[in-house]
Amino acid sequence: MGALDEGHFHEELENGVKLDCIKLDCEEEPITTAIEDAVKVLLQGLGEDVNREGLRKTPLRVAKAFREGTKGYRQKVKDIVQGALFPEAGIDNGVGHAGGAGGLVVVRDIDLFSYCESCLLPFQVKCHVGYVPSGQRVVGLSKLSRVTDVFAKRLQEPKRLANEVCAALQQGIQPAGVAIVLQCLHIHSPDLEGSFLDSNHQAWVKTLVCSGSGVFENESDYLWGDFFNLLKFRGINVDKTFMRHSSDQSWCPSQSSSGAKTSAVIESINQGMVTAVASIIRSLGEDPLRKELIGTPGRFVKWLLNFQQTNLEMNLTPLNPDVEISDKEKQMQSELNLSFWSQCEHHLLPFHGVVHIGYFGFEGLTSIGKSLLQSIVHFYGFKLQVQERLTRQIAETVSSLLGRDVIVVVEANHTCMVSRGIEKFGSSTATIAALGRYSTDPVARERFLQGIPKTSTSEV
Amino acid sequence: MGALDEGHFHEELENGVKLDCIKLDCEEEPITTAIEDAVKVLLQGLGEDVNREGLRKTPLRVAKAFREGTKGYRQKVKDIVQGALFPEAGIDNGVGHAGGAGGLVVVRDIDLFSYCESCLLPFQVKCHVGYVPSGQRVVGLSKLSRVTDVFAKRLQEPKRLANEVCAALQQGIQPAGVAIVLQCLHIHSPDLEGSFLDSNHQAWVKTLVCSGSGVFENESDYLWGDFFNLLKFRGINVDKTFMRHSSDQSWCPSQSSSGAKTSAVIESINQGMVTAVASIIRSLGEDPLRKELIGTPGRFVKWLLNFQQTNLEMNLTPLNPDVEISDKEKQMQSELNLSFWSQCEHHLLPFHGVVHIGYFGFEGLTSIGKSLLQSIVHFYGFKLQVQERLTRQIAETVSSLLGRDVIVVVEANHTCMVSRGIEKFGSSTATIAALGRYSTDPVARERFLQGIPKTSTSEV
Structure with a gap:
């Protein structure tokens, strides 16, 4: 005690x-506005355009979520x-x-x-x-x-x-x-x-x-x-x-985490972001100078920076160009349960889960395939994202490398479904992208889907 | 569609x-008051004293629960x-x-x-x-x-x-x-x-x-x-x-259920209760004359009447009087997973689950024991109750019949933990009553508790 x-x-x-x-979040507008302003600083720090449609209301959503999630103070x-x-x-x-x-x-x-x-x-x-x-x-x-x-x-x-x-x-x-x-x-x-x-x-x-x-x-x-x-x-x-x-x-x-190096990086580059997080903590009614909170802004910024906007071109040679291999030689291949992490761009909250990928390729591709596919999954995960876009981007990229017939299923738990007054603890979201043969051939899709084992993405 | x-x-x-x-339930007081009045009629119809401390705020709680549970209309x-x-x-x-x-x-x-x-x-x-x-x-x-x-x-x-x-x-x-x-x-x-x-x-x-x-x-x-x-x-x-x-x-x-007989009983005895339920439905913004709702008040009253206040004396002869059998002849006996249904007196909402009973008795008692204990459990279940009281009453009654050393564990799911804005879907409540040797001997209690199998009272 x-x-x-x-x-x-x-x-x-x-x-x-x-x-x-x-009364939820309608009142005390100055506090909400202060948090919104701080969130805009964070988004800009991530290299995002705060006027992009998916992000336009993100500051307000984040402000409401933080206030709802800390209403115990009141x-x-x-x-x-x-x-x-x-x-x-x-x-x-x-x-x-x-x-x-x-x-x-x-x-x-x-x-x-x-x-x-x-x-x-x-x-x-x-x-x-x-x-x-x-x-x-x-x-x-x-x-x-x-x-x-x-x-x-x-x-x-x-x-x-x-x-x-x-x-x-x-x-x-x-x-x-x-x-x-x-x-x-x-x-x-x-x-x-x-x-x-x-x-x-x-x-x-x-x-x-x-x-x-x-x-x-x-x-x-x-x-x-x-x-x-x-x-x-x-x-x-x-x-x-x-x-x-x-x-x-x-x-x-x-x-x-390796604290020394990180805080040096953050202090040199993102002092504005750190200050913004400290101001959010203050807006919520907490003291950012309380012993346990003093390093919190830096740690939150470090987390966010994992999801920094990047335009890194993946410099990958197609491994299975359609022109070289006849359809007859190709077999249905599956890579299941590739883990991913991402950050919901609507709420700045994490979502994470697994990706299942099916494609047609020749046998020898499998060993190369797994690490390549995991890299693609991580690349598109570490961004401000929505699950639907993540699914599409993975499918399109895999298609450009391994041939046109690709199916991707993403299963995820969204933190935004648990916090923010929604509190649907057991819920999970699944999305599908189907390209080429998988989009026109229900039998191929059914075969792939039935190969996915029963999983539980919920961990509590 | x-x-x-x-x-x-x-x-x-x-x-x-x-x-x-x-804004939850603080406004539109006339509607809340109208529902409260109707609930009082229901409590009186069950033979309860609406001024009893456990029931005093029940009408308000029920009114809030109904309004919260039907806020989708608004x-x-x-x-x-x-x-x-x-x-x-x-x-x-x-x-x-x-x-x-x-x-x-x-x-x-x-x-x-x-x-x-x-x-x-x-x-x-x-x-x-x-x-x-x-x-x-x-x-x-x-x-x-x-x-x-x-x-x-x-x-x-x-x-x-x-x-x-x-x-x-x-x-x-x-x-x-x-x-x-x-x-x-x-x-x-x-x-x-x-x-x-x-x-x-x-x-x-x-x-x-x-x-x-x-x-x-x-x-x-x-x-x-x-x-x-x-x-x-x-x-x-x-x-x-x-x-x-x-x-x-x-x-x-x-x-x-056998509708004809029931509605005759209800119409002759409890027209006031039926009218009260119809008025609740109207207060919630629904039309009690809508086809699907026309029999609802009667059915709800029939449900409630299962939990009518009764002073029925259980006329049971003690089967295992302490005076007749020496402690040495007695062995620890358990009856596990006796099902029960009850109605929470704070919210007029059902709770249900299982009762586990331990006592010391002689071997031959077991076959008589189970049906007797199940009857006791039902008797105290079918009332407006709270789980703590139910547990105590079962323990005291079993003690008076089967000897002083009795332990009772009640495990229940409470509807009031799911509805009413609480929405804790997986939660369950356990209560213990320990009498005689079970209250003073942690080893005996531990032995009984460890004999209870892992169960899940949650069914969804």
């Missing part, structure tokens, strides 16, 4: 608006919990515990997202909340979800998020104790120069954190055992040894 | 408020789609299709909930949307989700929901075609007199519906095959034969 001193906490409880009456826990505490008789303490006294209550698998305070990217959270009622009163179950959301919708770090939710529920409900378990999933920083292009590279950084108050302050209390047993029914395995091994190291992958 | 005539549709597009600026599709259509070059039509022309775009696994127009209970929807761009423009992906939600947040029926979403996207985006697949899950009507108490009884009614416009109007078009193939990667199996076999029969389980 160390991350939260009492004074700070009271301020958070008092300083907000009533949750049920929140919410009061007190307003949520008050009026949702219900008298509930408990079993006589001498006999046992249940109901309003001593019986554990657990809500599992609450889906949340939050913004990483180290790099400003959203991260996903599966939140499990337990508490032990006392004083013969219980809280409405949905309030546990609402309170977690108040603290998730801020610039956060998993351990602090767990501690703040725990402290807020302890103070709001005044139960015998509160226990929080968070399973967090952070998108990995792509690193064009590093191991990222390796297909075995992990797409996600995972962490699991716990926080306990009251009877749960004692990590060896039997109630933690009960809590973990109730999580186990849902396939969530935590054990007590974990709690003693949580480290203080930052989990954010941007922290582990 | 037959369910939607053009005139009606235009009205829906024009008659609404701007989505991004919606939203305009035009406002959502406009400003989110982006120019996107397509591949030359002679060569193939992708990008802004002819390449299929699919968003899968959009979680929604809707209210069944036949019985007013919420049902869950997994929605899959596909469209084929034309005119070199694409729509922002999240808008597909927002538009589906506009039509889900109404009193609905799966086939009409699919048709309305399809028509709205066709008109809003003007693509080459739109395809919708919905997987819907409706809670089953409990029937105290019928097969419901059978533990093999299905808890859910499932249905799958499709709708297509433009190029998808032809059910045998190859594009349907592409769409189904893209769903298959996510484990969703639909095949074309299904489309020819969709029936016109209502899927709502309340429609198949």
Whole structure:
């Protein structure tokens, strides 16, 4: 509970608006405008034309998303919990515990997202909340979800998020104790120069954190055992040894990058972008000079610069020119599950997934094909993009190199479908481009599509 | 597309408020008050004291939930789609299709909930949307989700929901075609007199519906095959034969109940409750005389009456009195996965799941035990309840019959965690009551808890 001193906490409880009456993003236009201006600086820093139609409203969309995603700063826990505490008789303490006294209550698998305070990217959270009622009163179950959301919708770090939710529920409900378990999933920083292009590279950084108050302050209390047993029914395995091994190291992958070199580069080239991000943080009501936020603008800019506008010509010789090989010699070839990362140009939020490519070629091409195709996928991924365009660009480029008959399927998870009030956690998007024979021959297309294995691009 | 005539549709597009600026439930107090008054009539009809603390704010909560759950009546599709259509070059039509022309775009696994127009209970929807761009423009992906939600947040029926979403996207985006697949899950009507108490009884009614416009109007078009193939990667199996076999029969389980007898009972006893439900429907902006809604108030009242307040004394002789059997002869016994249904008294929404019971008894008791315990679980389930109280009541009653050492775990899905703007689709709640030895002996409790198999109470 160390991350939260009492004074700070009271301020958070008092300083907000009533949750049920929140008006989204229409008000406080000066804040929205300030963020929009900063986003324009970022887009220009990426070499983009801010008046291009796909980008014209991006500053407004980004401003709304940031404000929606940090609305927790403007919410009061007190307003949520008050009026949702219900008298509930408990079993006589001498006999046992249940109901309003001593019986554990657990809500599992609450889906949340939050913004990483180290790099400003959203991260996903599966939140499990337990508490032990006392004083013969219980809280409405949905309030546990609402309170977690108040603290998730801020610039956060998993351990602090767990501690703040725990402290807020302890103070709001005044139960015998509160226990929080968070399973967090952070998108990995792509690193064009590093191991990222390796297909075995992990797409996600995972962490699991716990926080306990009251009877749960004692990590060896039997109630933690009960809590973990109730999580186990849902396939969530935590054990007590974990709690003693949580480290203080930052989990954010941007922290582990080669910091010195990067910040030198950013300071020399993009001080304007860094200043713009700092101004966004200030507009959201945070202090950009807070210890944990001081390097955040630089890290966010470094992330963005992966998606800088480039006109790099791919200097590749066609490997399978149609003129040289007769159609009879060609066979249907597939490269499946080529991973990619991209940045949605409408929301400046990452999307990522896999690309499946089918083409007709001769047998010997396969070994050359895979690394070539992965390079093409990365080239078109590392841009401000939309999935439909990415799909088309990959298909056209592959076609120019490997022959006219090409099919491309892109499957992706879009961060913009999770954040920004949409919160469709399990959704995924698929797009198809079909060229030449694949566009006219349903049987060829069907054969390719049926070769794609059942996958789950959702990772939580 | 037959369910939607053009005139009606235009009205829906024009008659609404701007989505991004919606103020939730704080305004239009007269409507909220009217619903509150109707809910009070319903609570009184169930024999409840509307001033009891747990129920005091239930009318307001129910009114807010109904208004939130039907806010689609007040939203305009035009406002959502406009400003989110982006120019996107397509591949030359002679060569193939992708990008802004002819390449299929699919968003899968959009979680929604809707209210069944036949019985007013919420049902869950997994929605899959596909469209084929034309005119070199694409729509922002999240808008597909927002538009589906506009039509889900109404009193609905799966086939009409699919048709309305399809028509709205066709008109809003003007693509080459739109395809919708919905997987819907409706809670089953409990029937105290019928097969419901059978533990093999299905808890859910499932249905799958499709709708297509433009190029998808032809059910045998190859594009349907592409769409189904893209769903298959996510484990969703639909095949074309299904489309020819969709029936016109209502899927709502309340429609198949013994209608004649029931409506006679309701008309004689609860005309006031029926009138109250009709007035709620009118307050939500619907016409209670619309053909599909005419029997809805009666069916909703029939559902509610399952949870009528009763003071029925269970006349059961203790089977395992502590005095007669020494502790040494007793062994730990478990009855797992006893199903239950209940109605949340805070929101008048169903919650349901399984109960696990542990006790100490002699071997011969087991065969008597199961049906007795299932009866106890049903007795306390069929009430306006909260899960914490249900858990305690089951534990206390089992204790009075089978001896003092009892542990009860209740695992439940709460509809109120899905509807009402919370929309935490995967969440589930677990509660524990521990009496006698189970409250003092962590080892006994641990042994019982570890015997509970990993389950998933989520069914979608």
